[in-house]
Amino acid sequence: MMSLVEIKGLTKKFHHFTALDKIDLNLNEGEIYGFIGLNGAGKTTTIRVLLGLLKATEGEVTLFGKDAWKDAVMIHKRIAYVPGEANLWPNLTGGQVIDLFIEMHGNSNVARRDELIQRFKLDPTKKCRAYSKGNRQKIALIAAFTSNADLYILDEPTSGLDPLMEQIFQEIILELKQQGKSILLSSHILSEVEKLCDRVAIIREGKIIETGTLSELKHLTRSTFTVETQKPLVGLTEIKGVQNISQKGNSWEFQVDSEKLPEVISHISQFGVLKLESSAPTLEDLFMRHYKEKSF
CATH class of the missing domain: 3.40.50.300 (P-loop containing nucleotide triphosphate hydrolases)
Incomplete structure (x- = not known):
């Protein structure tokens, strides 16, 4: 072009x-x-x-x-x-x-x-x-x-x-x-x-x-997961690329860097997944990631 x-x-x-x-x-x-x-x-x-x-x-x-x-x-x-x-x-x-x-x-x-x-x-x-x-x-x-x-x-x-x-x-x-x-x-x-x-x-x-292209930029952002498991979900903190982990009962919410998705999915499957929701990264995620340390 x-x-x-x-x-x-x-x-x-x-x-x-x-x-x-x-x-x-x-x-x-x-x-x-x-x-x-x-x-x-x-x-x-x-x-x-x-x-x-x-x-x-x-x-x-x-x-x-x-x-x-x-x-x-x-x-x-x-x-x-x-x-x-x-x-x-x-x-x-x-x-x-x-x-x-x-x-x-x-x-x-x-x-x-x-x-x-x-x-x-x-x-x-x-x-x-x-x-x-x-x-x-x-x-x-x-x-x-x-x-x-x-x-x-x-x-x-x-x-x-x-x-x-x-x-x-x-x-x-x-x-x-x-x-x-x-x-x-x-x-x-x-x-x-x-x-x-x-x-x-x-x-x-x-x-x-x-x-970059939208797909290239989204690759640098994190997906958000909400997971409910039969057994207590442990070991997430040991996986690099998993951020902002929070727990409410048997439900866990966290963010995952795109390149770590296969490893995270494999890990949580060991604990009997009852519910799994994910939201794809958006351009807003990337934008806020760059601006989050700045005052608005």
Whole structure:
């Protein structure tokens, strides 16, 4: 696959504060890439560098093989961007704003615009000052999805949307992927990232601390087991990779590193298993594992 976005050694400093510290990231053609982290971790700063709104202090940032800072105007012809907070002209209607964005992007696909307005259940005749945050976000999404971009850069795009509209958003993202489009999805909604993304990167305090496919990342997390046995369950503490053991009567709950599952299953079977429940690791497990030592 061809790489559309290449970030190598990206560092961004604001005076003595290092907002981004030697970030490496690449996004391939036809891929949905999740970029996750807490607020203030560096997601939006990275996106602003990609958009040519901030100049990198160090490192290389290219989109479509062109420099993000020097070739920003050319790059913007091929991308669509949705921020987490859509600031719109208060005296224009939603429809007028959508049409303005479409015209600026050089795309006049009226049928696509009308389809998206219907799917997002937006009343385009209201003035923007009368819209809720969720409806303002719909306007930004409709304008972006109407454009025939090669790369969609979405920074907390579902902020303010209700669950039904989040579902519509997810359907459209998957449709774009089927068309061969590429998406960079910055979010702190882990369930959204887990449903949509092919690969993810976790950023914390300006550094990429984990990256890979979902299956690769889940391999590093722990499954949770609840076991009820006929005989007292002993010896769990002696197995490496078993954590957070707790007992309530004949029921035991613990977490197991994925690579130790066969050994644990073999061990507990000796004690007469009456009940066995397990929950697979999720992206949230991995995320919280990296952040658990930090205050929220």
